[in-house]
Amino acid sequence: MSEISTELVRHLAGLARIDLSEAELESLTGELAQIVDSIAKVSEVATPDVPATSHPIPLSNVFREDEVRPSLTVEQALSGAPEREGDRFRVPAILDEEQ
Template sequence: MSEITREQVEHLAGLARIALTPAEIDRLTGELGQIVDSIAKVSEVAGADVPATSHPIPLVNVFRDDVVGETLTQEQALAGAPEHDGTRFKVSAILGEEQ
């Protein structure tokens, strides 16, 4: 088992500016030791002939062709607007701006 000490955990907590209680330090000392051991086991199994992977299944982006379709006319778009000036939507001022 890899030995992670209380002092190392306290040092890391100090670097991260995390206040830990003595009970938390004890718990994290054991947990971090187990994590280091688990990584060591995986490193033993992974040989030079095993490629590094971030996902078990290759990821591919699926894109569709960008096809222009029917769009609304200016009149259709403005038809449902609460307020408009004939060519643009009218909205209330925001963030204290004057109208």
């Protein structure tokens, strides 16, 4: 059995600034303990002769070649914009900084 206690979950919730009720603490304590136990079981069979994988089926990315193709002109792309600034969309500042 794992070393997950209600006090540990309460401490972690405090670090994350998450306010949990007593019922939520109890529930999460059991759920986290089960997760830790499951990881421990997997770790038991993950020996050096078993290769690490992120997916049980081999995957490969399929990329297309980059090629220049016809696209919108600047005027077409900005034609529906509520506001523009030169050749760019004008949007409200979100960081209170002017550049």
